Amino acid sequence: MPTSPPVYESTLFTTVAAMQAEADAARAAGRRLALVPTLGALHAGHLALVREARDRVGPGGHVTVSIFVNPTQFGPGEDFEAYPRTLDADRDALDETGTVDAVFVPTVEAMYPFGLPPFATVAVRDLDRHLCGAHRPGHFAGVTTVVARLFLACRPHLAVFGQKDAQQLAILRRMTADLGFGIELVGHPIVREADGLALSSRNAYLSAQERAQAVVLSQALRAAQAAVARGERDPAVLARAMEAQVATAPLARVQYVEVVDAETLQPVEALSEGGPSGGRYLAALAVFFGATRLIDNVTLRVGEQA
Ligand code: PAF
Secondary structure, eight states: OOOOOOOBOOEEEOSHHHHHHHHHHHHHTTOOEEEEEEOSOOOHHHHHHHHHHHHHHOTTSEEEEEEOOOGGGSOTTSSTTTSOOOHHHHHHHHHHHTBOSEEEOOOHHHHOTTOSSOSSOOOOOSTTSSHHHHHSTTHHHHHHHHHHHHHHHHOOSEEEEEGGGHHHHHHHHHHHHHTTOOOEEEEEOOOBOTTSOBOOGGGGGOOHHHHHHTTHHHHHHHHHHHHHHTTOOOHHHHHHHHHHHHTTSTTEEEEEEEEEETTTOOBOSSOOTTSTTSSEEEEEEEEEETTEEEEEEEEEEOGGGO
16 A cells, blocks of 8 residues: 655744754754745745655655745835735645645844845846846845845755746856855746736736736747747847737736846847757746736747757
8 A cells, every 4th residue: 555645734933043953953864955935925836836845855854935025125116015925824825735844934133133234145246137137126136135044044955946037046046056055956837827827926916807918928928939939039029029919918018028048147149059058048028917017937949959
């Protein structure tokens, strides 16, 4: 008879010292530690990251999910105050997966004990010049700073992030490699609704009409993929095709549509097999519906990787 996998009940940690003690004890017991950093307001996309974390560390491993609405990654006029805070529902959802050992929910004071803005920050240069970085000054420095802090608090062997925030993942990979954290970063594929809309906590802000029209983001990305499959290699033509698709939604307002090298995140003259990422490009866009900003992306492959 096959044995059923163990069911984990999570313990709540709210201070860095308590979280570190938990992580140190798990390490001392020879367990492999995984971290899933989140802002909370968990949806099925987050739970897929959590399951991936458990699969990666196995039944004897240790999975921590952090829930922290990080003030330093929100710019003036962004939705820091309004960001949904649903801790009880988040914990229920995590416990239902039966895969989580620890939930780390620090206060702002615990994460930034010397006040805000912090004196010491972590930043990755250049990779934030385009895409979201061009429109959200300081955002990625806020992300890298808090993730470095979470790594030090939770001491994982690996951390799982969603590919939906592709620029964030590329920047965090760079930070982790350059600073020698020795942590494996795992990118989990985008989880989508049946009509193609990428799951996001911000989808909850959309009216019914906006929600129906938000499908244009994934449609635009599919249009770019189809054009590449037909042989199109001009990023400007691909961007125009995506913009045209978004324009079919009357409530949509494009913030950016870009095609960049998947690793350097810099624009290219033409898609080719020989670029820095060996033929991998990122088509990405940010679109407003009212005050709600949605992002999505897809990898474009040319040459042998296609
Ligand atoms: O992607 C997110 O939810 C956040 O940017 C992260 C990685 C948890 C850092 O606050």
